[in-house]
Amino acid sequence: MRGKTTSANAVPAMRGSLHRSVAQDIGARILNGEFAPGTLLPNEAEWCASFGVSRTAVREAIKMLMAKGLILSRPKIGSRVQPRTSWNLLDRDVLSWYCAAANPTHFLVHMQQVREILEPETAALAAVNRTDGQMAEIENAFNAMAEAKTLSAWNAADVVFHQAILLAAGNELLVPLGLVIESALGSMFNYTASQRGDIGRTLPGHARILAAIRGRKPNAARLAVRQLLRDTGRVVDQVTSSRPKRPRAAKA
Amino acid sequence: MRGKTTSANAVPAMRGSLHRSVAQDIGARILNGEFAPGTLLPNEAEWCASFGVSRTAVREAIKMLMAKGLILSRPKIGSRVQPRTSWNLLDRDVLSWYCAAANPTHFLVHMQQVREILEPETAALAAVNRTDGQMAEIENAFNAMAEAKTLSAWNAADVVFHQAILLAAGNELLVPLGLVIESALGSMFNYTASQRGDIGRTLPGHARILAAIRGRKPNAARLAVRQLLRDTGRVVDQVTSSRPKRPRAAKA
DNA sequence: ATTGCGGCTTTTATCATACAAAATAATCTG
DNA sequence: CAGATTATTTTGTATGATAAAAGCCGCAAT
Structure with a gap:
């Protein structure tokens, strides 16, 4: 026994x-x-x-x-x-359990909705509140994306880019929120590139965001992020419509 | 020993x-x-x-x-x-510790920023996704506010009103987020009324939100919430500028 | 028969102690 | 001096015992 x-x-x-x-x-x-x-x-x-x-x-x-x-x-x-x-659904662990258990289509749609709500405003705040040091961080990440040769390098830089904007927004509550969303999404697929061919495709979109934040134009930043989300939203649409994905050991 | x-x-x-x-x-x-x-x-x-x-x-x-x-x-x-x-800052406990420790002015400003980002979009989503049952919940809460005689009755109904909209938005991730913000704010002061005289002052604003959601007009809902936030934002401004508030049993 | 009180029982809460495992620091050996 | 080995410190896990909470049962009194 x-x-x-x-x-x-x-x-x-x-x-x-x-x-x-x-x-x-x-x-x-x-x-x-x-x-x-x-x-x-x-x-x-x-x-x-x-x-x-x-x-x-x-x-x-x-x-x-x-x-x-x-x-x-x-x-x-x-x-x-x-x-x-x-339930603290915004806890990393809880979210990952939920993510593994819930209907992945639903989950992705909700996640995308939250991104569409948060990210444009985050960028707008960053445009207002950024310090010069934070601006440099964002630019570094952008340069890394521009020079990325491999998919993983691109995606790594992409994450850094988003996080730098998040930090620059200067809102203590927005940061953990963004990180949670990121980590959950990141565990399923990448931000703006899922295939080799995607590398650099959204670079102009990122450049617009960068410029708006550098120029301290919140509204332009907001619009630029919305534009980028529209572009990359298609990736989610593809995933959610085909929805093969790992069916995750459908036990019972 | x-x-x-x-x-x-x-x-x-x-x-x-x-x-x-x-x-x-x-x-x-x-x-x-x-x-x-x-x-x-x-x-x-x-x-x-x-x-x-x-x-x-x-x-x-x-x-x-x-x-x-x-x-x-x-x-x-x-x-x-x-x-x-x-840190899971969006955890109830952690947030309350943070809230007790951090500069209350900063904290309130950040909180208010998050509200201004989330609530209009939440209402817009609710206008699109609400079921009839959820609509009824919202209307019940509104009626309770309309009939409220005491400050506590008003505030209780107010919270229910907000929560009902949150639920009606139909986004699993938005719900816990809204609840956390609410509970943190609620522990500091009340939503839209802090004095007896405030009762009913924002009722027309709430009515506009209600009507927009009932009529399934997301944009109207968004605007109505923004309007209401502008009204009640002043309360926060007052608090953050005067900032006496109960100093919370400054023990040790 | 209903109600109120007290003891019974189950389950978590806390304590104390012992040993295992991990990771660093110290030491020994070649 | 280098590398491996041994010590040591701190958390991790196991075990058993006792305390406290909270429902349950039964008894008694009116």
């Missing part, structure tokens, strides 16, 4: 932490709908048995999920899945 | 969890700048001593802070404060 290694414990080692992989597993299954909001989770002893780990590990995992707003645990009651409204 | 109750441990009981109050304390001190990014925190034993609690409690607190992206702990190294870019 020892090395039971029940079901879900397919995770081999996961570099370091055990509690982390336990949290990972439970969290994914909650986002997955296997444990719906309001559901009472198995108690600690049952988790210990099913994962074959100690209570310590399970409890630390539960504390992490608690910190992310997924569950609430109380003595004698157990751990109950919280209503969706208290 | 027992009831040492060192320094920070001013927290008496805090209904339930010990690990929670430990996390609270450490988290606040990180956001506070007492432990800057890159800093190595005291090790578990030292925390145990300084809080007078067991290692279990400290570890669970640390796991929570880890889950929120504030720190990273590794064997032999200890717990290091992560760079700000990995």
Whole structure:
């Protein structure tokens, strides 16, 4: 009855932490709908048995999920899945679990909507608030894009470009928001280039954004970003319409 | 050497969890700048001593802070404060710590900026995507505002009104974002009324939003929200300029 | 029969202790 | 001096015991 290694414990080692992989597993299954909001989770002893780990590990995992707003645990009651409204969906982990579980089409559409709302205004703010140092950062990233020969170099520079604008906007709240969106999108596909042929295609669009921010023209920056999003939006459209993508082990 | 109750441990009981109050304390001190990014925190034993609690409690607190992206702990190294870019600032707790620690003027300005970016577009999306049921929710909230006699009734209905629009926008990512902003703002002052005399003042503005969403006119909705924000923005301006507000039990 | 009180039981919360593993620092050997 | 080896420190995991919360049951009193 020892090395039971029940079901879900397919995770081999996961570099370091055990509690982390336990949290990972439970969290994914909650986002997955296997444990719906309001559901009472198995108690600690049952988790210990099913994962074959100690209570310590399970409890630390539960504390992490608690910190992310997924569950609430109380003595004698157990751990109950919280209503969706208290989930920290904008947490990197939670978002990645959601992203793996949810309908990818829906998810991408929503993500794109948020980008279309945020990015133009972020650029407009950057045009107003940027410092010279931040401007230099943006220009460096742009130059790196211009000189990029490989797809990965292009995309890396692209990410830096976006982040530099984000920082230049000078809004503490916008930064984490942008980073989360980026990291979620980045794990699915790249910003403005998905094939070798795309390299440089959107460079003029980026140049317009750069110029607007340099010239401190918020409205021009806003329009330039909208234009760029229209161009690259097609990439998303392609993905969402064909929607083959990794179907991600459709278990149950 | 027992009831040492060192320094920070001013927290008496805090209904339930010990690990929670430990996390609270450490988290606040990180956001506070007492432990800057890159800093190595005291090790578990030292925390145990300084809080007078067991290692279990400290570890669970640390796991929570880890889950929120504030720190990273590794064997032999200890717990290091992560760079700000990995902080989940959009987590309720983290935001509240930040809000307590940061320059309130800055914070409010940034918050208001985010509102000005998000809310008009949220309303526009709601105008497009709303279902009839969601429309009814919005109208109910509006009616409650219209009939509100007390300040608290008005503000409660106001929050419901905003949330109903948020839900009607039909974007899974926008919802948690809006909720976080709301909860942070709500903890500082109320939405559109801060004095008895303000009750009903913005009712016509709300009515315009309502009508636009009912009529499925996204652009009208956008404009109506912008108008309302301009009206209520003044409240923020007042607060940020005078900036007395309850100084929040300046304990230690 | 209903209600209020007290004890029972389950489950998490906390504590204490021991050992394992990781990563650095120190040391030894060639 | 270089490289490998051993120490050491700190977190990670396991285990077992006790405390506290909160529902549950039953008993009793009116």
